[in-house]
Amino acid sequence: MCGLSSDNGHSRAIPASMDPATVALIDARLDAIRREHGVTIPLAIESGSRAWGFPSPDSDYDCRFVFIRPIARYLTPWPDRDVIETPLEGDLDVNGWDLGKALTLMLKGNAVIIEWLTSPVVYGADPWFRDTFLALARRLARRELIGRHYLHLGERQRRTYFGDGKEVALKKVFYALRPAMALRWLRLHQEAAVPPMHFPTLMAEGEPPAELAALVGDLLARKAITREMGLGPVPEPIAAFIDRVFDAAREVFETGPVPIDESAKREAEAFFREAVERFGR
Numbered sequence: 001m002c003g004l005s006s007d008n009g010h011s012r013a014i015p016a017s018m019d020p021a022t023v024a025l026i027d028a029r030l031d032a033i034r035r036e037h038g039v040t041i042p043l044a045i046e047s048g049s050r051a052w053g054f055p056s057p058d059s060d061y062d063c064r065f066v067f068i069r070p071i072a073r074y075l076t077p078w079p080d081r082d083v084i085e086t087p088l089e090g091d092l093d094v095n096g097w098d099l100g101k102a103l104t105l106m107l108k109g110n111a112v113i114i115e116w117l118t119s120p121v122v123y124g125a126d127p128w129f130r131d132t133f134l135a136l137a138r139r140l141a142r143r144e145l146i147g148r149h150y151l152h153l154g155e156r157q158r159r160t161y162f163g164d165g166k167e168v169a170l171k172k173v174f175y176a177l178r179p180a181m182a183l184r185w186l187r188l189h190q191e192a193a194v195p196p197m198h199f200p201t202l203m204a205e206g207e208p209p210a211e212l213a214a215l216v217g218d219l220l221a222r223k224a225i226t227r228e229m230g231l232g233p234v235p236e237p238i239a240a241f242i243d244r245v246f247d248a249a250r251e252v253f254e255t256g257p258v259p260i261d262e263s264a265k266r267e268a269e270a271f272f273r274e275a276v277e278r279f280g281r
Contacts, residue, residue, distance in 0.1 A: 010042075010124040018050070018061075018121070022092070026063050026123060029086060029094050037084055039067040040279040041096070042129035046121035047112075048093075053199045054174050056223050058091070063123060064116050065096035066133075071280040074100075099275055103268045106137055107260050109145020111182075113137065115197040129275060136271050140264045143193040147186050147253035150195070154179030154246060162239070167231040171223055173238060174199070177216065180245040181206045187248070211237050 014023055030044055048062030049055045065084075073080055082101035086094045097105075102113045117134040154176050161172035181202040182195040188207060189195075196202050203216060215235050 013122040041065045041067050042126040044123040045119035051119045051121045060091045063094040068279040111149045118197045141193040144258045150179040150182040151249045162234050180242045183245050183249045
């Protein structure tokens with residue numbers, strides 16, 4: 001990992017394995033978004049398999065960012081869209097959320113913004129913004145909601161990528177296995193609410209059965225060096241593990257509505273106001 005500090009004081013961390021030309025294209029697109037939309041971007045990171053720790057040689061680049069508009073744009077009965085999306089071009093996927101959207105979803109238990117805040121691949125991050133937002137998220141995150149997020153994500157990925165008995169693109173196994181490991185991590189760490197984003201860390205701290213760890217290690221090694229792992233049935237120990245974890249998680253996390261605490265809303269609003277005052281001028 002190459003850690004760099006840009007002229008504007010933002011922190012930056014780009015692995016040497018990432019294509020410099022593609023990184024330059026991402027930087028240029030972020031600059032264009034700032035100019036065309038008149039926004040500040042205090043956080044821009046890589047999501048997806050490169051940040052999760054299981055990229056393939058042909059993995060897409062999934063840049064995600066949080067943006068803040070000028071203060072005046074929040075003082076209108078006709079607010080702007082809370083997302084900025086750019087066209088998919090080749091292996092580039094670049095889009096982001098307004099800070100208000102990110103905060104609202106975080107309070108509702110969407111773990112995506114927490115993953116962005118903990119991504120090891122950083123195109124640019126204001127240190128105050130990232131550290132303060134992450135501390136807030138860790139304080140306000142509710143295990144019940146985070147667990148429900150990973151359960152629903154994992155069930156959706158399992159339905160999408162491998163139904164019972166059919167052959168699948170083996171690299172897709174990780175899309176259901178990662179949320180399953182996050183749920184196992186939560187079961188083993190009862191005092192915590194936020195699992196690690198990094199999949200190898202999840203595996204190490206999730207203490208999987210030895211047979212599962214060996215199978216996953218083999219798939220990870222193959223995924224890292226080949227563009228196409230091919231089709232095949234999901235290894236039975238992996239499929240059985242995923243199903244057991246999801247079955248157990250339903251009993252714990254599918255327990256009805258979890259109201260958002262009013263004090264959490266106030267704390268999130270205070271951070272929103274301070275961030276907009278800092279970056280929305």
